[in-house]
Amino acid sequence: MLELAILGFLYDTPLHGYELRKRISALTGHVKPVAESTLYPAIKRLEKADLLARATEPGAVAAPRHVLTLTEAGRRELRHRLAEPDPRDISDENRWFTVLAFLRHLDDAAAQSAVLRRRLAFLEEPASFFYDGDRPLRAEELDDPFRRGILTIARATSRAELTWLRETIASLGG
Amino acid sequence: MLELAILGFLYDTPLHGYELRKRISALTGHVKPVAESTLYPAIKRLEKADLLARATEPGAVAAPRHVLTLTEAGRRELRHRLAEPDPRDISDENRWFTVLAFLRHLDDAAAQSAVLRRRLAFLEEPASFFYDGDRPLRAEELDDPFRRGILTIARATSRAELTWLRETIASLGG
DNA sequence: ACGATATACCTCGCAACCGATGTATCAATA
DNA sequence: TATTGATACATCGGTTGCGAGGTATATCGT
Structure with a gap:
């Protein structure tokens, strides 16, 4: 990083x-x-x-x-x-932001778009921080207010980023 | 962590x-x-x-x-x-989420609240990722769409977390 | 009968990170 | 005049992290 x-x-x-x-x-x-x-x-x-x-x-x-x-x-x-970020560069927000900060240096819009799509695929996977067996738990199912906070915040980030990613991918592909 | x-x-x-x-x-x-x-x-x-x-x-x-x-x-x-997290546990979301995941183990609501207030103070500082001299830049001031994305996403996270923090601190404080 | 998968633990060597500390120069402030 | 603070670079030792590899046992599908 x-x-x-x-x-x-x-x-x-x-x-x-x-x-x-x-x-x-x-x-x-x-x-x-x-x-x-x-x-x-x-x-x-x-x-x-x-x-x-x-x-x-x-x-x-x-x-x-x-x-x-x-x-x-x-x-x-x-x-x-x-162009070919490490999987950690995709999943870890700190690393991902560093990739984003310099992504303009990739000259090819298709290559930029491919990187954004990798992040999109990562965010679209059904993942949580807490599970009941294999089933990801939702914020409402947790008693612990702090753990509920984690999910609430993560969900908000995820939504904002998904929106931005889809818009930006569309504008690059256009 | x-x-x-x-x-x-x-x-x-x-x-x-x-x-x-x-x-x-x-x-x-x-x-x-x-x-x-x-x-x-x-x-x-x-x-x-x-x-x-x-x-x-x-x-x-x-x-x-x-x-x-x-x-x-x-x-x-x-x-x-x-109760006394390292500054990095406060600023880095990965570490912060780990603190949150176990914060219920602090028995004292006042101690829990103090930790949340440290994160609140951190998020309330005017910080950006990009500056014009000392002045933090807003998303709209950036040409680079990817850097604009960073600010857009960070702002959304920050808003969601501030809301959650204030609510939770209020509910802890009784 | 065989291989894949899951359980369960471990070491080695290299790379990365960080706090403490050291060396200099120059400007501003007390 | 002294000291702080900014500029500018660097090393040392200790800690953490990780990929590659190793050692076993049990289960399940084919």
């Missing part, structure tokens, strides 16, 4: 690590804070895999900057990760 | 690892699958910390089972983790 965000932001324009950190924090930081000690090793991993290159520049304000630029392989890698 | 789920399920009744795995999979598995190679080491960690004890029983169907029971320290630990 972090690597996807790094690739995604650098796809637009080269950035140094500190600026990258601020952008990632703005995108997902209020939900999942990004530690510097996670970001810098991730950058190194991507550099080692030749997905990005770094160039040292004198710091504009303070210490020298390492400006990060995606390589051609890095650009391919982002498109690949967007 | 995994440890919280283990403690939460065992708070009700002793279970063996395999059954625990099925319950955790039902609860969060459709979003975040639980690997056995994550669960068993987690059980060991909790055992080592004296939060749970294991007793070997002949297997009802196949191999022998290790029935896991929370110790008194384990029960205290669950209540503590519920």
